[in-house]
Amino acid sequence: MSNSTIKESRKHFSRMQRQENLVGYAFITPALIAFLVFLAFPFFASIALSFTKWNFLSGWSKLQWVGLDNFAKILQQFAKKRRFYDALINTFVYAVTTVPTSIAIALVLAYMLNNKVYCKKALRMAFFIPYISSAVALSAVFKFMFRDDGVINSTLISLGIANPPDWFVNQSLNKIPIILLVIWTAIGYELVIYMSALQNVPASLYEAADIDGAGSAQKFWYVTLPLVSPTTFYLVIVRLIASFKIFSSINIMTLGSAAKTNTSLVVEIYAEAFGSYNFGFAAAESMVLFVIILLITLINFAGQKKWVHY
Amino acid sequence: MKKKERASALIRTVVLALISILFILPLVWMVLSSLKTTPEVFARPFHWLPNKFQWHNYPDVWSTGAEVNMLRSYYNSLYIVLFSIVGQLLIASLAAYAFAKINFKGKNIIFMLFLSSMMIPSQVTIIPRFILFRTIGLYNNLWAIILPAWFGATSIFMLRQFYIGLPSDLMEAAKIDGAGHLRIFAQIMLPLTKAALVSLIILAFISSWNEYLSPLIFLPSKKLFTVAQAIQSYMQDEFKQHNLTMAAATSAIVPVAILFIAGQKYFVEGIATSGVKG
Numbered sequence: 023m024s025n026s027t028i029k030e031s032r033k034h035f036s037r038m039q040r041q042e043n044l045v046g047y048a049f050i051t052p053a054l055i056a057f058l059v060f061l062a063f064p065f066f067a068s069i070a071l072s073f074t075k076w077n078f079l080s081g082w083s084k085l086q087w088v089g090l091d092n093f094a095k096i097l098q099q100f101a102k103k104r105r106f107y108d109a110l111i112n113t114f115v116y117a118v119t120t121v122p123t124s125i126a127i128a129l130v131l132a133y134m135l136n137n138k139v140y141c142k143k144a145l146r147m148a149f150f151i152p153y154i155s156s157a158v159a160l161s162a163v164f165k166f167m168f169r170d171d172g173v174i175n176s177t178l179i180s181l182g183i184a185n186p187p188d189w190f191v192n193q194s195l196n197k198i199p200i201i202l203l204v205i206w207t208a209i210g211y212e213l214v215i216y217m218s219a220l221q222n223v224p225a226s227l228y229e230a231a232d233i234d235g236a237g238s239a240q241k242f243w244y245v246t247l248p249l250v251s252p253t254t255f256y257l258v259i260v261r262l263i264a265s266f267k268i269f270s271s272i273n274i275m276t277l278g279s280a281a282k283t284n285t286s287l288v289v290e291i292y293a294e295a296f297g298s299y300n301f302g303f304a305a306a307e308s309m310v311l312f313v314i315i316l317l318i319t320l321i322n323f324a325g326q327k328k329w330v331h332y
Numbered sequence: 333m334k335k336k337e338r339a340s341a342l343i344r345t346v347v348l349a350l351i352s353i354l355f356i357l358p359l360v361w362m363v364l365s366s367l368k369t370t371p372e373v374f375a376r377p378f379h380w381l382p383n384k385f386q387w388h389n390y391p392d393v394w395s396t397g398a399e400v401n402m403l404r405s406y407y408n409s410l411y412i413v414l415f416s417i418v419g420q421l422l423i424a425s426l427a428a429y430a431f432a433k434i435n436f437k438g439k440n441i442i443f444m445l446f447l448s449s450m451m452i453p454s455q456v457t458i459i460p461r462f463i464l465f466r467t468i469g470l471y472n473n474l475w476a477i478i479l480p481a482w483f484g485a486t487s488i489f490m491l492r493q494f495y496i497g498l499p500s501d502l503m504e505a506a507k508i509d510g511a512g513h514l515r516i517f518a519q520i521m522l523p524l525t526k527a528a529l530v531s532l533i534i535l536a537f538i539s540s541w542n543e544y545l546s547p548l549i550f551l552p553s554k555k556l557f558t559v560a561q562a563i564q565s566y567m568q569d570e571f572k573q574h575n576l577t578m579a580a581a582t583s584a585i586v587p588v589a590i591l592f593i594a595g596q597k598y599f600v601e602g603i604a605t606s607g608v609k610g
Contacts (some may be wrong), residue, residue: 039435045513046436051429056483061449064457064464071459078463134348135604138341145345145594148352151359151589154599157542158560159581162567163362166574169374173361176378206355212605218604267453270544286454288545295459296549306521308456319451327476 071305078299085302092306106307109290115197116286117265120204125257127205128212129250133242135213135221146213153210160203161274165190168199190275198286200271208264212257219253220246259322266314287311334521348358355600359585366390373574385439389579402583405553405562408551412474412558413540416481417533424484424532425525429517430489433503450485455545462549476550477558481540487532494528531602532571534595541588 072092076085099106135146136142152160167173168189190196217231223246230242269288276284285293293306354448362382365373366389367381394402430436431443461480465471470479498521508515547558557565563584564576 030375042434043436046439047512049430049434049517050439050442052423053483053488056423056479057429057446057449059464060461060480061452061457061483065449067463068456102546117338131348131351136599137344138337139348140341140345141349145348145352147593147596148356151592152355154538154588154592155359156560156563156581156584156588158544158563159362160358162563162577162581163358165567166365166373167358167361171374171376173378176376206358209355214603217544224442239601242575253417263453267455268540269455273544273548274564274567275591277564289451291455292545292549296462301459305459311453312451312456315453316422316451317513319403 035293040243047179068305071302072309074302074305076300078301085116086304087286092303093309096306096310104283107288109285109287110310112197112284113266113268113286114320116204117262118199119197119210120265121258124205124208125254125261128209128257129216129254131209132213132216133246137215146217149213152207155207157207157270158274161271162206164199164203164271165275165277171278180227200268200275204265204268208261214251214260215257216250219250223249225238243257255325259318259325262318263315266311266318287314307313333354333428348425358394362578363582366575366582368575370573370575371484373578380384380426389575390583393576393579400557400562400565402559402562402580404555405557405559406583407473408556409559412477412543412547413537415475415478416540417480419478420484420487420536421529421532422483423482424487425522425529427488428495428520429513431488431492431501432495432498433516433521446485446488449483450489451548454480458546458549459530465550471550472553472556474551477543477546484532484536487536491525491528492530494525495585496523527601530598534599534602 038255050078073087073089074085075088075091099226100110101107131149139145164252169175170188174189176269187195189199227245227249228241231245236244244261267288268286269292272284272286272289273292276289285305288311291304291307294300350549364380364382365387367387371385372379372382396403427446431439437578461476462471465473465476488588502520503516506520511519541560542560544560548564551557551561554565559580561578563577566573566580
């Protein structure tokens with residue numbers, strides 16, 4: 023090949039590459055614009071706002087740079103066990119109570135459903151419907167059921183409990199309706215994921231366990247549980263992230279009650295931002311939420327390497 | 333042996349059926365309460381069936397006489413869901429095809445950037461989005477909910493995996509015939525991703541239908557209320573007609589549940605694929 027043809031074909035090649043580049047950019051441009059405008063820009067703006075003291079209603083001119091003051095205030099509230107402390111601790115309580123419980127129940131139900139069962143599809147549907155139902159509608163249902171004069175207390179009275187508690191007033195009980203609601207709705211999703219994971223457990227392993235004389239409980243403990251551990255890990259991560267963002271059920275159930283006895287991180291951010299328009303402080307609080315989610319995601323990356331092999 | 337197997341299947345079915353009744357009971361309570369009078373909803377001793385079925389509760393919440401009504405809010409919610417899903421999946425399909433099948437400069441960096449955005453919860457960006465929408469006049473507009481949904485990192489990621497799995501031979505053959513990327517994408521590749529798109533539509537529907545925080549912030553005027561906001565507004569109603577709240581809640585849940593029962597096969601696969609990571 024002569025020198026000039028090599029040059030010629032290189033030119034042709036680079037022209038083709040340039041064209042590939044252009045077409046590629048054209049294809050991702052809509053996604054890139056949406057990403058920059060609705061995610062990247064607001065994210066960095068949120069970081070910037072977290073270093074300001076600014077009430078939205080007072081206009082841009084009143085925006086003040088205050089450095090780390092907001093974060094110092096968060097720490098102060100935390101140390102004095104005030105608002106932010108309650109929000110953070112409550113959020114942790116919701117995560118710790120709902121995540122393991124719902125996952126454990128979902129696994130047992132999925133394991134039973136995966137065996138020979140009549141009306142399998144109808145049963146699966148019954149467990150699934152709460153998950154696809156409007157969260158606000160379900161929160162309204164739970165709020166009315168747990169009211170002082172609601173069906174739960176009526177049932178308790180007819181069972182012979184003379185003084186059933188007022189679920190929403192009692193500080194130590196007011197989380198229970200929300201915890202039950204979250205568990206109830208989360209199970210449907212976890213169940214479907216577990217059922218598809220269980221289908222991938224080779225039947226030969228159960229047969230081998232049968233030959234060794236293992237009972238049903240032993241098979242579950244020694245064969246099923248280790249083999250679905252990657253799925254369990256995945257569900258723990260997904261549910262943890264979801265439960266740190268808990269908002270709608272709490273907001274609906276505390277609607278109309280004078281004292282905010284129940285909060286969460288997002289409820290607190292919402293109240294600061296759109297109740298009192300303290301955008302600077304609320305942005306700082308949202309950064310705490312971001313860091314928590316970031317940590318969970320990093321644990322996910324680290325854990326995947328260790329967990330996702332049998 | 334056969335007999336024993338059948339017996340244990342029967343026991344399992346009965347146990348699961350009892351538990352499933354417990355799962356459905358709150359929904360049954362909701363439907364029956366929606367057909368009572370409010371004092372009956374909280375009557376003591378409690379009775380399940382209404383003394384007289386109050387069927388008019390449904391026309392009451394659906395008729396367009398009231399400022400907040402289910403018809404209006406259904407329209408708003410469906411409008412948001414429809415345009416969110418169409419926009420998100422179209423944009424995600426284009427991007428996913430490019431990431432999988434086009435060799436352009438910097439594609440890995442942009443892809444990593446998109447992926448890492450999954451770590452940012454929407455609650456973290458909501459304050460600047462509020463300022464943005466106030467500034468550009470999208471506040472109190474359904475498109476304030478729709479437009480941010482158009483970037484879906486999960487959709488892009490899942491569709492990219494799907495496009496990578498599609499054989500490139502098809503593409504090469506079409507290229508020789510002189511087809512450009514746009515034609516290959518629209519006529520050959522996109523139709524092949526139907527299964528993945530159905531899964532993503534289901535996931536997007538659930539999250540969009542359930543959206544509550546951003547409508548609460550961006551849609552203050554009653555005529556733009558979504559279904560979730562309408563239920564909240566019935567709860568806060570000064571006349572405390574909680575039978576109507578339950579009629580609104582039933583209206584929000586039952587049609588969707590029927591839709592999902594009808595398409596059970598698709599949604600179970602759809603949810604399951606979302607959990608199987610590529």
